[in-house]
Amino acid sequence: MAADYNPMELMICLAARYLEDGATVVVGTGAPCAAAMLAQRLYAPNLIIMFEAGGVAPILPTMPISVGDSRTFWRAVMATSMDDIMSFCQKGMVDYTFLGGAQVDMYGNINSTMIGTDYARPRVRLPGSGGANDLGSLCWRTMMITPHDRRRFVERCDFITTPGYLTGPGAREAAGLPPGTGPYKVITNLCVIGFDEETKRMRVESLHPGVTREQVQENTGFELLWAEDLRRSEPPTAEELEVLRREVDPYRYIIGR
Amino acid sequence: MPEAQPEGTRPLFMAPDVDAARQHFRTKAKGMVDKVTTVSEAVARLIHDGDYIAIGGFGTNRIPTAVLHEIVRQGKRHLGVSGHTATHDFQILAAGGCMDRCDVAYVVGLEARGLSRAARRLFEDAGVQATEWTNAALAWRYRAAAMGIPFIPARIMLGTDTLRYSAAKVITCPYTGMKLVALPALYPDVAIIHVHRADRYGNCQIDGINVADNDLARAAKRVIITTERLVPTEEFRREPHRTAIPFFCVDAVIEVPYGSYPGNMPYEYFSDEEHLREWLAAEEDPQTFRKFLDKYIYGTRDFNEYLELCGGIEKLRRLRALEFLVERPNSA
Numbered sequence: 001m002a003a004d005y006n007p008m009e010l011m012i013c014l015a016a017r018y019l020e021d022g023a024t025v026v027v028g029t030g031a032p033c034a035a036a037m038l039a040q041r042l043y044a045p046n047l048i049i050m051f052e053a054g055g056v057a058p059i060l061p062t063m064p065i066s067v068g069d070s071r072t073f074w075r076a077v078m079a080t081s082m083d084d085i086m087s088f089c090q091k092g093m094v095d096y097t098f099l100g101g102a103q104v105d106m107y108g109n110i111n112s113t114m115i116g117t118d119y120a121r122p123r124v125r126l127p128g129s130g131g132a133n134d135l136g137s138l139c140w141r142t143m144m145i146t147p148h149d150r151r152r153f154v155e156r157c158d159f160i161t162t163p164g165y166l167t168g169p170g171a172r173e174a175a176g177l178p179p180g181t182g183p184y185k186v187i188t189n190l191c192v193i194g195f196d197e198e199t200k201r202m203r204v205e206s207l208h209p210g211v212t213r214e215q216v217q218e219n220t221g222f223e224l225l226w227a228e229d230l231r232r233s234e235p236p237t238a239e240e241l242e243v244l245r246r247e248v249d250p251y252r253y254i255i256g257r
Numbered sequence: 258m259p260e261a262q263p264e265g266t267r268p269l270f271m272a273p274d275v276d277a278a279r280q281h282f283r284t285k286a287k288g289m290v291d292k293v294t295t296v297s298e299a300v301a302r303l304i305h306d307g308d309y310i311a312i313g314g315f316g317t318n319r320i321p322t323a324v325l326h327e328i329v330r331q332g333k334r335h336l337g338v339s340g341h342t343a344t345h346d347f348q349i350l351a352a353g354g355c356m357d358r359c360d361v362a363y364v365v366g367l368e369a370r371g372l373s374r375a376a377r378r379l380f381e382d383a384g385v386q387a388t389e390w391t392n393a394a395l396a397w398r399y400r401a402a403a404m405g406i407p408f409i410p411a412r413i414m415l416g417t418d419t420l421r422y423s424a425a426k427v428i429t430c431p432y433t434g435m436k437l438v439a440l441p442a443l444y445p446d447v448a449i450i451h452v453h454r455a456d457r458y459g460n461c462q463i464d465g466i467n468v469a470d471n472d473l474a475r476a477a478k479r480v481i482i483t484t485e486r487l488v489p490t491e492e493f494r495r496e497p498h499r500t501a502i503p504f505f506c507v508d509a510v511i512e513v514p515y516g517s518y519p520g521n522m523p524y525e526y527f528s529d530e531e532h533l534r535e536w537l538a539a540e541e542d543p544q545t546f547r548k549f550l551d552k553y554i555y556g557t558r559d560f561n562e563y564l565e566l567c568g569g570i571e572k573l574r575r576l577r578a579l580e581f582l583v584e585r586p587n588s589a
């Protein structure tokens with residue numbers, strides 16, 4: 001039964017379904033955190049949620065505002081350090097992470113540092129890597145939840161803050177990044193995108209209800225690949241929406257955006 | 258492209274001179290002496306124009322706000338700043354025009370709250386020198402310094418512009434032959450850290466996440482501690498496993514209740530989102546912002562006056578209730 005839902009709710013529900021029980025995930029605030037909380041309540045009670053500032057496996061009572069605020073280790077099994085969390089990632093213990101950014105290219109490289117062409121005088125200075133480069137380098141699978149438009153999905157990032165597949169097949173390994181890591185899914189308000197095994201380029205896997213191929217391509221600044229078995233994204237179930245609205249984000253901090 | 262540029266091109270603000278650091282730490286006074294002082298005295302004595310400083314906590318969580326305000330009030334200039342998860346702490350220093358160089362891991366933003374106009378201006382217009390790093394990179398740079406080694410190898414930054422605009426080098430592992438980034442030890446001149454409990458000598462306990470503060474306190478040449486509560490040394494001797502920072506790393510101790518305000522202090526009080534919003538909004542217009550700073554920083558004598566201006570005991574009571582989820586936030 002397709003209930004009424006908004007694009008943010010759809011993205012969160014789709015993202016949550018990728019997180020299997022017993023997996024480890026490092027999340028930030030916002031939609032990724034909502035997805036992890038939803039997954040934990042519905043399909044993955046043993047999902048191990050971690051925050052880069054040091055929170056490990058909290059029972060999140062409300063949506064954190066900061067990845068280092070006290071909610072991120074509320075009834076947690078451990079409150080530790082950034083060194084510890086990033087070391088778990090580096091030694092291969094973290095399955096998923098979620099990242100965002102101002103720009104992303106066809107290889108899933110992400111810019112969260114600056115807009116402009118001159119590093120010494122950026123048109124817009126953005127925060128920088130934070131933990132994004134670390135997590136995108138070290139976690140097995142990197143996911144994004146992002147609005148889909150031409151300003152964001154660009155031919156070339158003004159600055160590559162966080163590595164996707166860099167210039168294509170083999171580039172991550174050649175640069176020295178851990179083998180077998182990299183972008184996994186990009187969940188937008190229009191579609192779900194994966195990465196082509198051979199070219200490491202973005203490949204659309206499913207279109208959200210009511211969205212056309214043309215619409216997706218028009219909102220993308222580079223040529224997308226298409227899965228042969230292009231599907232329709234499964235809309236949120238009534239149960240997902242119920243838990244998301246009542247338990248995960250009752251104040252609509254995220255789903256009200 | 259990344260491959261043609263295997264190492265950073267930006268300035269390394271602090272050299273990983275481990276032997277100079279050893280000499281410094283050898284002669285650093287380590288007596289168990291009373292270090293309790295005032296915020297203004299500590300800032301005047303321990304932070305000099307041109308110093309490189311690093312802030313503990315996590316941007317809006319467990320931050321030493323009183324010292325940051327005082328740095329602005331005393332008009333410190335040409336500071337280097339470690340931009341490790343720096344949000345509201347960075348916003349205060351940016352407002353004061355205190356810095357001319359910055360190691361950037363996370364600056365300018367206040368996470369989901371938005372970007373600070375005044376902090377952006379430092380890089381877009383004011384020509385503050387920047388070198389890029391990541392959160393793990395700066396945490397591990399503190400760790401290398403805390404260990405007394407010139408660098409730590411890691412598998413981050415590789416292949417990206419973050420590396421290209423850093424001051425890191427790429428090395429080959431002598432055992433495996435793999436490429437690694439070599440993160441140079443970072444010895445800040447001064448670290449400023451807010452903690453839950455300290456004694457008069459500088460022993461510190463931190464509740465909740467430590468972020469990078471154990472390493473930072475060991476890496477920095479001088480350490481200023483603000484603490485929610487001053488407690489007897491007996492509390493440390495009874496539970497020595499809880500000591501996060503030992504007294505001989507510390508140069509000054511100041512008791513500042515609610516010292517992380519408007520930031521969150523775990524198990525004490527939550528962040529004041531209302532005030533943080535007010536701050537971000539004030540930055541949109543230079544004149545409004547000038548008045549805002551006059552009211553809250555330049556026009557106040559100390560941190561207690563600031564707390565009073567922001568709502569005093571009633572506001573703080575509400576933030577305590579929020580921290581323990583006794584009360585829920587107003588919907589935003």
